Amino acid sequence: MICKKIKNPFIVLCILFFLNFLSCPRTEASRAEFALGTVCSITLFEQGQSDIYREIFNRLREIENRMSVNIPSSDISRVNAAAGIEPVKVHEDVFRVLERSVHFARLSDGAFDPSVGPVVSLWGIGKDNQRVPAQPEIDEVLPLVNWRDIELDARSGSVFLGKVGMALDLGSIAKGYAADEAAAIIKRAGIKRAIVDLGGNIVVCGEKKDKSPWKVGLQNPGGKRGEYAGIIMANEKTVVTSGVYERYFEQDGFRYHHIFSPSRGYPADTGILSATIITANSMDADALSTAVFVLGCEKGLSLIKSIPETEAVLIMEDKSIIATSAADFILTDKTFYYKK
Ligand code: AMP
Ligand code: MG
Numbered sequence: 151m152i153c154k155k156i157k158n159p160f161i162v163l164c165i166l167f168f169l170n171f172l173s174c175p176r177t178e179a180s181r182a183e184f185a186l187g188t189v190c191s192i193t194l195f196e197q198g199q200s201d202i203y204r205e206i207f208n209r210l211r212e213i214e215n216r217m218s219v220n221i222p223s224s225d226i227s228r229v230n231a232a233a234g235i236e237p238v239k240v241h242e243d244v245f246r247v248l249e250r251s252v253h254f255a256r257l258s259d260g261a262f263d264p265s266v267g268p269v270v271s272l273w274g275i276g277k278d279n280q281r282v283p284a285q286p287e288i289d290e291v292l293p294l295v296n297w298r299d300i301e302l303d304a305r306s307g308s309v310f311l312g313k314v315g316m317a318l319d320l321g322s323i324a325k326g327y328a329a330d331e332a333a334a335i336i337k338r339a340g341i342k343r344a345i346v347d348l349g350g351n352i353v354v355c356g357e358k359k360d361k362s363p364w365k366v367g368l369q370n371p372g373g374k375r376g377e378y379a380g381i382i383m384a385n386e387k388t389v390v391t392s393g394v395y396e397r398y399f400e401q402d403g404f405r406y407h408h409i410f411s412p413s414r415g416y417p418a419d420t421g422i423l424s425a426t427i428i429t430a431n432s433m434d435a436d437a438l439s440t441a442v443f444v445l446g447c448e449k450g451l452s453l454i455k456s457i458p459e460t461e462a463v464l465i466m467e468d469k470s471i472i473a474t475s476a477a478d479f480i481l482t483d484k485t486f487y488y489k490k
Pocket of ligand 1: 261262263264266270319320321322323391392393396408409410411412436439440444
């Protein structure tokens, strides 16, 4: 009957094949999209289905929409706009990240400080208005940077910044949280092997088929993107780096990068070019990589040694690479020298 009405049965077959193709879950080797201010790339080995990629990227955008200072409707922007005026109720995601941020601010004695926002805005690094501010401008904003003035009320889930002009900036921890959330989706979906890479915040999920550890390249801070100083071996771990090469501008022979000393209001200058943390939780690693970068080698390493199951690899200006004892690091660029 149908064939009588539709003159060409071949077309019917083609349509049926196409409909079947649309309804089947498709697999992709990997997917990269721009989110959280960076290129986010997810690789799902073997069972890389489109709907899982979609779920992950939707979750990344949801987190960005709640935490970005560049989105006026985000919870963080609303908290900042109400600084010194009133508490603001925030989403659980945001509250959780802020609680952890305050924890690491305390632990690092303020080297990591989520209230660094006014300093970040003043310098505008990576933006059209980036510049070296005059000292009086820095002196004016420094009293606004103090994690002790962040009031978190767990009962109401609200956040209050104690002084007018204060501003939160989760640029140094939100990607870590997002990477953990992406890894959780991957685990729930039963995917055995995957790599989450949110602009250098890396989580390796599961084991490789041959059971050998994953190899994560450690960026040479002075080299081109993808030029490595060495390799970090890791399984079921996150590898997160804070480095001078991520965002910066140069003026009069100086490089001004995006990781600030909250007490001085200047880019941290501790002799570290990059600080990498290897541990289980990416949010923790993200906060700690920034904290160690600001604290410097000695204090930074003693902080890391006080935290169980957490390792660090530091690349220093003098070309030395210093790692904690259980870090599984192999030097590949022999222009550096490696001390354990
Ligand atoms: P990361 O690359 O993870 O070290 O994060 C750097 C970003 O975190 C910057 O672009 C700022 O938005 C913010 N930031 C800069 N300095 C600090 C600091 N000392 N504590 C917390 N966040 C910071
Ligand atoms: Mg960080």
